[in-house]
Amino acid sequence: MVANVAVLLVMVAISSSLFISKAVAVEATPTVIIVGAGMSGISAAKRLSDAGIKDILILEATDRIGGRIHKTNFAGLSVEMGANWVEGVNGKEVNPIWTMVNKLKLKTYYSDYENLTANTYKQAVPSTPIEMSIDYYKYDYEFAEPPRVTSLLNTEPLPTFSNFGEDLYFVADPRGYESVVHLVAQEFLQVDKSGVITDPRLKLNKAVIEIRHSRSGVIVKTEDGSVYRAGYVMVSASVGVLQTNLINFEPDLPTWKIMAIYQFDMGIYTKIFLKFPYKFWPSGNGTEFFLYAHEKRGYYTIWQQLEREYPGANALLVTVTDDESRRIEQQPDFETKAEVMQVLRDMFGKNIPEVTDILVPKWWSNRFYKGTFSNWPIGVTRYEIYFTGEHTSEHYNGYVHGAYLAGIDSADMLIKCVKGRMCKYDVMPKGT
Template sequence: MANMKRGILAVFIVHIVFGLDLSKTMALEQTPTVIIVGAGMSGISAAKTLSDAGIKDILILEATDRIGGRMHKTNFSGLSVEMGANWVEGVGGSEVNPIWTMAKKLQLKTFYSNYDNLSSNTYKQSGGLYEKSVAQASYDIADQQTELNNNISLSLSAHRDEDISVLTAQRLGNNVPSTPMDMAIDYYGHDYEFAEPPRITSLQNTEPLPTFSNFGEDVYFVADPRGYESIVHDIANQFLSTNNASEYTDPRLKLNKVVREIRYSGSGVIVKTEDGSIYRAGYVMVSASIGVLQTNLINFQPDLPSWKILAMYQFDMAIYTKIFLKFPYKFWPSGNGTEFFLYCHELRGYYTIWQQLEKEYPGAHVLLVTVTDDESRRIEQQSDSETKAEVMEVLRNMFGNHIPEATDILVPRWWSNRFFKGTFSNWPIGVSRYEYDQIRAPVGRVYFTGEHTSENYNGYVHGAYLAGIDSANMMISCIKKKMCKYQVMPKGT
């Protein structure tokens, strides 16, 4: 009877402190050890790692109506296409990319992306193709600059010198792109990978890139009806229960739960969601994107320490927008060596990178064009019909006025979505390993994970997966071994 009174009193206190409607408040009798905020790749990877370590009393709160996060398929004119992550990047090297292993296990349909013939598929702003020899000369200069960039980066690291931007390295090589073709090739070499321009991107932390140095330089495009997200589902299915329809029935996963407040102290955490529910736990693992952490969606009480906020705010959440277009028939070149083509416009990044998807979706007559950064923000704020008009003008500049009108268009809007605020993180100039360790560091019982916390692979799916494991292991050491101190290496080491 005394225990019951104490339980009633606890709920009453919560009601007074938070001012909540008790009818919407979760019963607090079953308190999990860990609450995980977000069911994307990192959140699910962390949850499985905790479960494998015997910490099974977890609760996953996901803001959307699905798991997978920025790995998300959708139907486009009868095809399953990827709104977010689309490639397994880093294949064929001395180490095996864990995502490639999982993709092969599930027998996902993947297609090797061959960029080798771009010099034969580089288009003027108007008037068709450049001569291959003319284009190849510019590609050769860009390759020489990349080699110089790598050497400069390795020298800076060896001497423990301060970081510089990729653009600064280009200036040192007396090779700052200025013509439409040079800017397009530069965009392909940098923005297409990092979603931000060389003037922003860190040299030391992107060249050479560990993803390709460690896992190999090959990349594979995922075009499977089950979606790239099926890898996340496969991980989740190893510890979450489902019904015969493969729907999650596990009470430890709650969808449509938008976390708005995290209260933390030395004794535990209390998490409040937008619908007024509250959840209590010993620890919380936050897998929200760095873009979300830079907004006020989640209110931390007390405020996160200033060193943590400053570190998070210095990192970049980039925007990478893949626009799909369907046509009544094919009017572009096809066959070997024609998969990718570049459009060279006086405005850098204006519908520059194109991919024809005849190999991935035979007979579907679909093109994919990629934009990033400011162009992504601009396009997200205009109508799809305006975007389609711009795209059709570009295609007519490349292929002539006789081409048909696109019958359908898909424009993802990751930046506008309050649950993501972009697509992946980019390492900007000015952020060192010291600030990066601070981004990864827990604050008391609040832990952080996500691709932005991956030590070597931020911005990649494998980075998200490995970060979830890494962050969970830090938490496991604290819970099971009482080893809770996180060591941030001194600046400059």
């Protein structure tokens, strides 16, 4: 069934939410303000620029572009705090992100999960935790939330793998996975000889706190007191952010749009990096990933040794999600370190060395993200607002390629609205 939505003065989308307010008989400079410079915001801005709408202004809350694609230095290594894999490779269609990664010649490594069941360690408890750890690997590890809250519309089948291929490649390059966002940005923004963006249409450290929309245009206010006016505004913020009061909309969004925002889940996926003085875990073919079976679901379950990605670094990666991510973000890192060491001693014996360095990303605590990626929840069967951003992608929510493609789709809607005054759309249910 098609949901027919007439757009009169306002169209709103979430997570890189598309919020379009039509200006009537007013000279607006710029034409479009884009709030957020993550993959969706940058992708949408490029699409607008390619269509001739170059009078844009991008307001980014942080001091960088890339959003939830972000590298950092950890004990001398360049690691990814957020998105880390190109998921969906070697299939019948080519993942656009894989094309960019290859163009940049980023260092990537095939992730081999084939021998995972042989690499399972457990507590001295009944076999039930083993079954739970495998279930956790199959569902929570991919969607950041357990099966009980994840819609089958998001899992059966998973279009990312059925369309783009079953293979996953881990990005471990000093330039960072965020290089793909810079690649898109550099195709329409001015850069200097070193590749640094110098275009005045991109403004960093501009946290938007209010958007006013009316028949005379839109007004965007930022935390530092700046005020910007435009004909249209496209908001690029995560579902988690839109569920907070960071951005105030005046007048309030319609009730049905607010309800749609709160129906979505914002997952939390935490990759904890650990460095040791020497390795004590198995290495070589068939040993990259291993499971820890604990009586508590998701308790330091999924492990990855990073010998291929970072030779000689003696580094491990353990992934936690959902409630465990929230719990760990709220405790000091030294407590997390102690928990991790106890788990490793359960697996490899009491004489292993102490961890020397630990990195615990805290996406949920960050007010500009409030999580890592969306999970399509049970009970939501169709688009209820106009979207842009990874979670709004009909087929690829939760993925980098979903963010990129959703940005293009949202820009196309805005282009039709700006150029052709075609501001009414048929929104299809998910899965049709």
